[in-house]
Amino acid sequence: MAVNSSIAFDLPPLPTYTLQPRENLLDPLPDNVLALLLPIVAYWALSMVYHYLDVNDYFVEYRLHTPAEVLKRNRVTRWEVVRDVVLQQIIQTVAGLAFVYFDAEETVGREEYDVAVWAQRLRIFQKTIPSLLALVGVDAVGLSKSMSQSGHTILAGALAGGSYPSATQSQILESGAEVLAPAFMGWELAVAGFIFWYFVPALQFMLAICIVDTWQYFLHRAMHLNRWLYGEFIRTLSLISYLTATVTFHSRHHRLYVPYAFGALYNHPFEGFLLDTAGTGIGFLVSGMNTRQAMWFFTMSTIKTVDDHCGYEFPWDPLQHFTSNNAAYHDIHHQSWGIKSNFSQPFFIFWDRLLGTQWTGDIQQRYERARENAQKQVDLDAIKAAEAAPAVTVTEEREHERVIVSPEGPATRTRLRRKTVDSLKGPSHGVPGSVLHN
Ligand SMILES: [Zn+2]
Ligand SMILES: [Zn+2]
Numbered sequence: 001m002a003v004n005s006s007i008a009f010d011l012p013p014l015p016t017y018t019l020q021p022r023e024n025l026l027d028p029l030p031d032n033v034l035a036l037l038l039p040i041v042a043y044w045a046l047s048m049v050y051h052y053l054d055v056n057d058y059f060v061e062y063r064l065h066t067p068a069e070v071l072k073r074n075r076v077t078r079w080e081v082v083r084d085v086v087l088q089q090i091i092q093t094v095a096g097l098a099f100v101y102f103d104a105e106e107t108v109g110r111e112e113y114d115v116a117v118w119a120q121r122l123r124i125f126q127k128t129i130p131s132l133l134a135l136v137g138v139d140a141v142g143l144s145k146s147m148s149q150s151g152h153t154i155l156a157g158a159l160a161g162g163s164y165p166s167a168t169q170s171q172i173l174e175s176g177a178e179v180l181a182p183a184f185m186g187w188e189l190a191v192a193g194f195i196f197w198y199f200v201p202a203l204q205f206m207l208a209i210c211i212v213d214t215w216q217y218f219l220h221r222a223m224h225l226n227r228w229l230y231g232e233f234i235r236t237l238s239l240i241s242y243l244t245a246t247v248t249f250h251s252r253h254h255r256l257y258v259p260y261a262f263g264a265l266y267n268h269p270f271e272g273f274l275l276d277t278a279g280t281g282i283g284f285l286v287s288g289m290n291t292r293q294a295m296w297f298f299t300m301s302t303i304k305t306v307d308d309h310c311g312y313e314f315p316w317d318p319l320q321h322f323t324s325n326n327a328a329y330h331d332i333h334h335q336s337w338g339i340k341s342n343f344s345q346p347f348f349i350f351w352d353r354l355l356g357t358q359w360t361g362d363i364q365q366r367y368e369r370a371r372e373n374a375q376k377q378v379d380l381d382a383i384k385a386a387e388a389a390p391a392v393t394v395t396e397e398r399e400h401e402r403v404i405v406s407p408e409g410p411a412t413r414t415r416l417r418r419k420t421v422d423s424l425k426g427p428s429h430g431v432p433g434s435v436l437h438n
Pocket of ligand 2 (some may be wrong): 075251259264309334
């Protein structure tokens with residue numbers, strides 16, 4: 001078949017493609033269902049790592065609060081926290097499954113085509129270079145010739161408006177005729193591949209992160225400004241109080257003055273759905289992510305939220321240095337004195353900075369005071385227990401003291417029996433010695 005020597009295309013033609021369904025990552029589980037389950041697995045896996053550190057008193061020097069504070073300052077038991085988190089995760093999964101039901105099947109096969117589309121855009125941009133340079137008085141054609149003579153052929157081609165006479169390919173037309181067509185240069189395909197595989201996804205993640213941060217900042221702040229949305233602390237266990245608790249929202253999360261990892265999603269179910277589920281869902285939809293990207297995004301958002309409540313300020317935890325929003329930053333928001341500041345969550349703190357809601361006062365003394373108060377309460381409980389207890393053997397008396405200081409259920413009592421008095425004190429915080437020693 002004769003090859004037509006004349007170039008029949010202005011731009012390199014795009015390749016054809018065939019679409020086929022994307023294979024599941026963990027067959028037979030559909031990817032979009034896996035995207036809903038992975039964040040839950042990540043939530044509990046990371047939470048259990050932190051919980052293991054908590055109960056075994058590892059890395060106490062990096063703790064933001066002492067165990068005495070955990071005992072005395074939180075207004076909710078760990079089991080209530082687990083119950084409400086599981087409820088929120090059920091609601092989140094059901095909402096996700098309802099969305100997945102209407103989801104179109106994802107396909108693969110047009111990636112090479114999409115890369116070529118970006119390469120074409122690059123070529124079109126190059127065509128504007130001579131006129132752009134002419135605007136600032138540069139003769140692009142003359143410059144291109146001198147570049148070509150000095151061996152810089154790629155730069156010469158770009159300056160000449162994307163002209164690469166040596167880059168051609170044969171193309172079969174619909175009529176069956178074979179013609180010569182321009183081809184992409186290797187660098188054009190490499191840059192286009194980078195844009196398609198990395199740059200655009202990075203932009204999508206940044207957009208989704210900005211949407212989630214913005215959504216959560218303003219709703220979170222509104223929940224603190226509006227008395228009804230915030231609600232009141234429930235200090236009794238009466239039925240009326242419980243029912244009241246069901247019509248107030250954000251105060252539930254603030255029953256944790258001393259946050260711990262699996263308390264991250266301890267919220268009123270309505271608040272949890274509105275802030276977390278809807279926030280990340282809108283971020284995912286607006287940024288146009290595919291299911292594989294959503295897996296990363298949902299899971300990373302969850303891991304970040306857990307890390308922000310972990311109660312440790314680790315110098316080597318990359319998540320704590322990735323942005324200024326970390327466990328120490330969010331912990332301030334959980335304190336009674338910092339509750340009207342540091343609303344930003346979970347990624348960046350630009351809204352706090354822009355709108356002047358970032359905590360700027362001293363924190364050292366306030367933290368120290370809270371530690372001392374909690375320790376005093378623990379000590380006081382121990383004195384009362386010692387006074388009330390019959391004088392039996394020393395071992396039995398100590399055992400009794402530790403049971404008495406527990407405000408929680410049997411699980412805590414069991415744990416406390418194993419704990420030494422030093423671990424209650426928290427060695428890095430300089431809290432005065434406990435009378436539990438005596
Ligand atoms: Zn809050
Ligand atoms: Zn929180």
